[in-house]
Amino acid sequence: MKYLITLFSSLCLMITATNAKASQDSSHLRVFSVQELLNDYDSLHKIITDNHPALWADADSLATEQRWKEIRKKINRPMKRWEFIELIAPATTQYNDGHTALTYDFDFEEVEQLIARNGKLFPYRVKLYDDTLWITENWKDSSSLYRGMMVMSINGISTKDIVARILPVVPADHHRMREASLSRLFPFLLWSLYGWENKYEIVLQDPYQQSSTTIHPEGITMNGFFQRQFPRKKWNLQLFKEQQLAVISCSSYNNYTEAIRFIDSAFAVLQQENIRHLAFDIRNNGGGNSSIGDHLLAYIAQQPYMDVYSKTLRNGSMMRRFKENSGMYRVMQNFIKNGIQHGNHYTMRFETKGLDTTIKKENIFRGQFYLLTGPVTYSSAHMTALSVKSSGMGTIIGEPTGERIDLTGENASFTLPNTQLYGYCSLAVYEGAIADKKSKGVQPTIFIPFRPSALLSEKDPVIEKLMQLIK
Template sequence: MTKNVLFSLLLLWGLAGWSQNDTTSYEQFPATQLQQDLDSIYLQLQENHPSLFAHRKKGEAEADFQQLRQKINRPMDRLEFTRLLSPFVARFRDGHTSVDLALESDEMERYVSGGGRFFPLRVLILKGKLYAGEAALTGTNIRKGDQILSLNGQSAATLIDQMKQMWSADGEPNAIATLQRLFSYSLWATYQWGSRITIDYLQDGVAKKEMLEGLPKEAFLQLTFNSGAAVRQLHLYPENSLAVVEINSYGNVEKTNLFIDSCFRVIKGQGIRHVALDLRKNGGGNSYIGDYFIAHLQKKPYSTVRSKTWHFSPMVRQLSEEHWLKRAIANSRKTYTQQGAFLVSPQFTPQQGATLKDSSLFVNANFYLFTGPRTYSSAHMTALAVKCGRLGIIIGQPTGERLNLTGEILTYAAPNSGIKIVLPVATYTTACGDGNQVGVQPDHLVETTIDDIRA
C-alpha cells in the first residue's frame, strides 16, 4: 500500500442554574425482597458464568457483595436498586455480563406518561472531557465540539466517573463508548435528569450557560439509536480507488450477505484496488457475516480462536431441548471432551470461514479493517481473524473486548423485582496474542481529536 493511500485512509477516520428534575414516583420493593434478588443474581452468576472470577478476585467480590447487601436496608424502586447493582456486576470486567438495559420498563413508561423528557444532545468523551455532539433540537447555541463543563451544576468529570461505572465492559474504553452512546439514558437512570437541564459549556474559549428542554421518548430513541439510519452503507472514493463498506450490526445474516455481494459487484465492476470494512460502530451479532466479507478478498485459511469451552451450567440444563443453545451444545458433544461441567473443544485448525455464493465476486484488492472501542463481540472476532490470519491492515483504535472472550449469553430475571441480567455460558481462547489483553490492537493507531468531533 502506498503512503498516499494510507494517508487517505487515515483522513477518513472521523470521528448552577435552575433545573427541573424528575419527581415521578415508582413502585417500591421491600428491602428483604431486594436482598433476595441480590442473593439470587449473585448465585446465578457464580453457578452459570464459565469464568466469573477471571478478572476479579473472589475475595474482593465477596467483600463488595456484603457491603452492597448492607446498603439495601430500606424499600427501593427498581432504578435505585439497579444503580447499586450495576457497578457490582460491571466490576467483573466482562462486557457480556451485565444488568439488562430496560428501555421498555414500567419506570420508563411512567416517567414518559407523566411528561418526562430526555437530554437532547449526543456527546463525545475525549481524554476525560465531555464534548457536545449533534443536537436534536433547534434554538440552541451549542455547537458540535463545544466542551461541556457541567450539567445542573455537576461537573462533567464527576458525571463521567459516576455513570461509566453503570456499564459492563472488558475495559474502560468500551465502557466510555457505551456511555457516549447511551448518555441521555444514563442521565435519566442515574440522576433522573432530562426534562430541563442547565448546561455550562465552553465555546471558542468563552464560558456560556444555557437551559435545554428535553426530548420526548420517540425523539430520544432516534437520537440514541439513530433509528432509520442505514445499518449498511457503501462509500466510494474513486480518486483513491477505495471502497469503504460500513456495517454497523452483524444482524440479519441473509440480508447483510446480499448487501455484501452487491458491494463487491460494484467494487469488481469499477476495478477498485483498496477495500475497507468499517466496524467502528458494530457491537456484534453473527460472526459468519465477517467471515463472508473476508471470503471476497482472501482464500487462505485462518483462525480466530484456538478453542471453545461450553459451561453446561444449571441454566443451560434447564433449557428446552429445542433451544438453539441446547442444540448447539448437543452438536458439540460429537467432538468436544467432557471435563466436569465443561465441554472443551479440540484445538481448532485454520480454515476458510465462509464460501461465496457467487465465486466470480472474489476480488484481488488490498484489505483494511476500521475498528474502535465499540467494535465488540462478533465484530471483535472479525478483527481477531484479520490480526491472527494476517489478512489485512487494521486502522483505528483497539476493539472493545478481551482477546480471550466470552459469549453465548442467557438472561436471568430476579424473582421479585424482575430485573434482568445477561451472562455468558461459553469462553473462547484467542488464536494469537495475549489472551488477557483488552482489544485487538490496530496496525495504525488513529486517535480521535477535537477536530474530528467538529467535522
C-alpha cells in the same frame, strides 16, 4: 445490553403501547422491602457465579466476593427497583465482561412511562474521553452548533461527578469500551440515574477560546434518541472513484438475509468499478451474527483463517433451561459428546475456519484491505477484527476493539424473582487466535486516538489516515 438484540422491536412496542398496561402494573412505583431486595441480590450472585464459564479471567476472585459482601450491607432500606440497580450493578460490572450484567434497559416499564408522558432526554450526542465529555452532534437542529465544546456541568452537577456515578453501572470489558458505551447511551443513562427530563441547564466550555456559556435546551423524545443513535440503516457503501477506494460501513450484524444481500451486491459493484482499495468500517458495530462478518471476509481472504482456537461452554443451571428442540440445547449436547470435559465445562478446539462458499466467486476482491475499529467494535464484530489480525489479511486502523482477546458470549437472560429486573450472563468463553492475551482489545496496525480538535474540523482522522495510506 439487551438492546443489542431487541432494540428496534422493543422501541416499536413501547411507542405504540397505550398507558393502560402501565396504570395496571405499578412495579416501577413499588417500594420493595429489604428482605425482597436481599433475596434478589442473593439470587443474582448465585446466577452469575453458578453459570459464568470464566468469571475471574480479568478480576480477582477474593476481591470481587468481598465487593458482593460490601454492597449487600448497603441494602438496608426499602427501595424502588431502579434505585436498586444503581446500588447492585457494580457487583456485576466489576468482572469486566460486557456480556454479563444487570443494568438499565429500554424494555423496562419505567421507559414506557417516560414515553407515555412524552418525557424528553438530553439532546446531544457526546463523546467521553479521559473524564472529559465533548458534544459531537447537536440533535436539536442537526447543526454544528456546540460541536466540539466540552460539557462542564448539567443541571448544576459537574460532568466529573456525573460520569463517576454512571460509569460503575455500565458493563464493559475494559475502560475505553466503558467510556464508549456511556457515550452511546448517555442521554438514556443520565435520565435513568438522575431522572432529568424535558429541560436542561448545561454549562459548556470552548477549550480553544477558554470561554464558557450556559444553554437551556429542551430535550428530545425517546423516539428521537433512537432514530439518531440507532438508525435503521445498518449498511452503507461509499465510493471514492478517483482513489479507487470503497468504504463499507456496518453498525450491526443483524438481519442475516438482508446483510448477505447487501454484501454480495457491494462486491459486485467493487468488481464493476475496478476498486483496488477496500475499507470495512466496524467502529460502531456492537455485534450480532458472526456469520455475517465471515461472509464478507470470504471475499477478502485468500485462504482459511482463524478467529478463535477454542470455545468452552459451562453446563450450569441456565444452560439446562434450554428446551430439547432449541439450538442451544443441541450445541450443548454436541459439546458434552465431543468436547473435552473439566467439571461442568466442555471445550471444543478448532482448526482453521473454512471460507464461506456461498459468496459470488467472480467478485472476490484482490486489492488492499483495511479494517476500521474502535472501542464500540464488540462481540461478533470483535471476532472479525480477530480474524483480520491473526491472518494478516489487512491493515487495521483506529482504536482497539472493545473486548478482551479471549472473549465471552452465548449470554442468556434471567429475571430476578421479586423486582422482576432482568440481566444476562455469559455461558461461553472463546480463546482468541492471538498470542497477546494481555492487550485490551485487538490492537490496530495504525493507532488513531480520539482528538477533540477533530470535532471542530468535522473531519474523520481515521478516514484521513486511510486516504494518506492510499496516496
